[in-house]
Amino acid sequence: MTSDTPEGSSPGFRPLYRQVKQILVNRLRDGTWRPGVLIPSEVQIAADLGVSQGTVRKALDEMRGENLLISQQGRGTFVARHDEARILFQFFKIIPKIGPPVFPESELRGVSTGTANAQEQRALRLKAGDPVIRIARLRSLAGRLTISEYLSVPAGIFPGLGADIRVENNLYDLYASRYGITVSRSEERITAVGLPSEDATLLGLATGTPVLAIDRIAIALDGQPVEWRRSLCSTADCAYVSELR
Amino acid sequence: MTSDTPEGSSPGFRPLYRQVKQILVNRLRDGTWRPGVLIPSEVQIAADLGVSQGTVRKALDEMRGENLLISQQGRGTFVARHDEARILFQFFKIIPKIGPPVFPESELRGVSTGTANAQEQRALRLKAGDPVIRIARLRSLAGRLTISEYLSVPAGIFPGLGADIRVENNLYDLYASRYGITVSRSEERITAVGLPSEDATLLGLATGTPVLAIDRIAIALDGQPVEWRRSLCSTADCAYVSELR
DNA sequence: CAGTGGTCTAGACCACGTC
DNA sequence: ACGTGGTCTAGACCACTGT
Numbered sequence: 001m002t003s004d005t006p007e008g009s010s011p012g013f014r015p016l017y018r019q020v021k022q023i024l025v026n027r028l029r030d031g032t033w034r035p036g037v038l039i040p041s042e043v044q045i046a047a048d049l050g051v052s053q054g055t056v057r058k059a060l061d062e063m064r065g066e067n068l069l070i071s072q073q074g075r076g077t078f079v080a081r082h083d084e085a086r087i088l089f090q091f092f093k094i095i096p097k098i099g100p101p102v103f104p105e106s107e108l109r110g111v112s113t114g115t116a117n118a119q120e121q122r123a124l125r126l127k128a129g130d131p132v133i134r135i136a137r138l139r140s141l142a143g144r145l146t147i148s149e150y151l152s153v154p155a156g157i158f159p160g161l162g163a164d165i166r167v168e169n170n171l172y173d174l175y176a177s178r179y180g181i182t183v184s185r186s187e188e189r190i191t192a193v194g195l196p197s198e199d200a201t202l203l204g205l206a207t208g209t210p211v212l213a214i215d216r217i218a219i220a221l222d223g224q225p226v227e228w229r230r231s232l233c234s235t236a237d238c239a240y241v242s243e244l245r
Numbered sequence: 246m247t248s249d250t251p252e253g254s255s256p257g258f259r260p261l262y263r264q265v266k267q268i269l270v271n272r273l274r275d276g277t278w279r280p281g282v283l284i285p286s287e288v289q290i291a292a293d294l295g296v297s298q299g300t301v302r303k304a305l306d307e308m309r310g311e312n313l314l315i316s317q318q319g320r321g322t323f324v325a326r327h328d329e330a331r332i333l334f335q336f337f338k339i340i341p342k343i344g345p346p347v348f349p350e351s352e353l354r355g356v357s358t359g360t361a362n363a364q365e366q367r368a369l370r371l372k373a374g375d376p377v378i379r380i381a382r383l384r385s386l387a388g389r390l391t392i393s394e395y396l397s398v399p400a401g402i403f404p405g406l407g408a409d410i411r412v413e414n415n416l417y418d419l420y421a422s423r424y425g426i427t428v429s430r431s432e433e434r435i436t437a438v439g440l441p442s443e444d445a446t447l448l449g450l451a452t453g454t455p456v457l458a459i460d461r462i463a464i465a466l467d468g469q470p471v472e473w474r475r476s477l478c479s480t481a482d483c484a485y486v487s488e489l490r
Numbered sequence: 491c492a493g494t495g496g497t498c499t500a501g502a503c504c505a506c507g508t509c
Numbered sequence: 510a511c512g513t514g515g516t517c518t519a520g521a522c523c524a525c526t527g528t
Contacts (some may be wrong), residue, residue, distance in 0.1 A: 013505075014515075015515080015516060015517090017517085022443070036385070041493075041494060041495080042494080042495070043493095051516090051518090052517060052519070054517065054519085055516085055517060055518080057495090057496090058516085060495095066490065071494090071495060071496090072495075072522075072526085073495045073525050073526080074493080074525035074526035075494065075495080075525080075526060075527080076493090076495075076526095077494090077495075082455075091489050092489075178418075184490070185488065185489060185490035186488075186490075187486065187487075187489070188487045188489065189484040189486050189487075190457065190483070190484060190485040190486075190487065191457070191480035191485070192437065192438075192455040192478075193480075194455050202278075206261050210437040210438055210455035211437050211439045211455070212435065212436070215484075233437075235436035235438075239305070239434040239435060239436050239460075240434070240436070240487075241433065241434050241435075242285045242432070242433045242435065242485075242487050243339070243432050243433075244336050244338070244430060244431045244433065245311065245312070245335075245429070245431075258523090260496080260498090260506050261497075261498070262498085264495075287513085291492060297498060297499045297500070298499090298500090299497095299498065299499065299500085300499080302515090303497085303498090305514095316513090316514060317506085317513085318513070318515060319504065319506035319507035319508075319512080319513050319514070320506080320508080320513065321507095321512090321513060322513090364526075373511080377499060431492090491527095492526105492527090492528085493526085493527085493528105494524100495520100495524090496523075496525095497522080497523070497524095498521080499519100499521080499523105500516085500518105500519095500520095501517105501518085501519095502516100502517080502518080503515105503516080503517080503518100504514105504515075504517095505513100505514090505515075505516095506512105506513080507511105507513080508510105508512085508513095509510085509511080
């Protein structure tokens with residue numbers, strides 16, 4: 001490993017452990033290490049890259065902090081999966097007002113294709129005319145219809161998604177396992193709106209009922225937005241939780 | 246004496262750096278190190294406690310991650326203040342739909358005292374009859390009335406708060422500087438409701454307008470809830486942002 | 491038992507801010 | 510020049526999981 005980086009002049013200092021981290025993240029991006037697999041031990045990686053174990057450890061520490069890896073003392077380090085219980089609620093912050101958190105069931109309403117509208121162009125960094133796949137579905141919490149959801153993804157990076165989606169519930173697990181796209185973080189903007197009549201009919205609620213409008217942009221490992229979704233969520237029996245620290 | 250570590254279970258093994266961290270956190274709790282001051286250098290702390298610099302570093306790393314400390318290369322490590330720009334938005338997640346984030350102005354409506362109702366007893370872990378201080382205020386974002394806010398604190402830990410509050414805007418800074426209470430994290434539950442007529446009048450909006458109801462419990466360094474607040478927030482010009490990672 | 495991650499140490503050098 | 514935090518190394522031992 002070359003420790004001198006002829007990058008720039010003034011800001012061109014990159015710690016070795018960040019270079020190591022970038023190498024390891026790339027192994028996740030390009031599918032060398034797929035979700036769930038056991039990666040080499042710290043000493044092994046250190047030897048391969050010609051750095052000390054402590055440097056590898058610091059890179060792994062950051063990746064654990066970003067929920068990309070999971071380590072277990074005595075066993076090894078594994079690539080995080082999006083279908084594990086502890087990961088499920090990383091991106092699903094809606095919990096019942098009474099009782100424990102539950103993961104929602106999904107009912108697919110429709111899949112269509114089209115070209116990116118203004119909103120999709122902005123959220124997904126697409127150009128006019130770029131193809132998108134749109135999905136509409138309803139989600140239930142503990143058996144009660146609660147969420148009407150609309151989402152759009154670039155057709156370019158999810159070829160043939162429509163066919164796969166029929167029985168899927170956890171989309172991010174599908175993105176990772178079938179398309180090699182790992183959603184690493186997302187940003188949500190929440191407003192309060194009156195429920196449109198169309199969604200009111202679907203959810204069995206009165207038109208104009210105050211609901212949460214949750215607009216999410218999901219970001220992949222490489223920083224590219226890969227999904228835009230808008231969820232209209234009734235908060236009669238549940239609430240959106242946010243921990244600030 | 247292990248008092249309030251949420252992880253201490255069967256093995257009774259506590260890493261040295263966590264013990265060091267606990268010692269340092271206690272210096273924040275008891276006011277030995279007050280907000281804004283420069284704390285001793287890593288080597289100094291290590292020598293004082295009889296551990297290596299690396300162990301102190303790991304304790305400081307966690308505290309930096311919890312926004313309790315701020316380090317600057319070449320200068321030293323400082324106790325975080327709640328009035329710094331980068332901290333302000335740690336607990337204020339409402340930003341304008343267009344334009345950069347701005348911190349809101351506050352207009353005090355009233356301060357009163359009473360005994361904890363059922364909701365306050367649950368949120369603040371109080372008993373029936375425990376005294377509380379209640380504050381009502383309006384908040385504006387970029388000059389536009391946006392939020393009607395109600396908050397309650399235990400009178401026991403904030404004696405005489407009512408007198409101080411007149412011109413305060415950033416309450417958490419006041420809690421820290423005047424009462425030695427550092428809010429380290431908080432939990433918010435968000436629902437959508439129709440704006441009550443009273444608040445509608447105050448905000449100059451129509452009764453029943455869909456708004457966000459943001460219920461927050463603020464937690465101090467020792468894990469005790471120290472404030473409960475409910476904010477009714479119009480999202481005509483702004484949105485609640487939440488980053489999931 | 492061997493192998494893994496987790497902790498702890500001691501010392502070296504680097505980048506930065508201050509004197 | 511000096512002291513600070515930041516990085517990197519090498520080696521030791523501890524705690525845990527498998528065989």
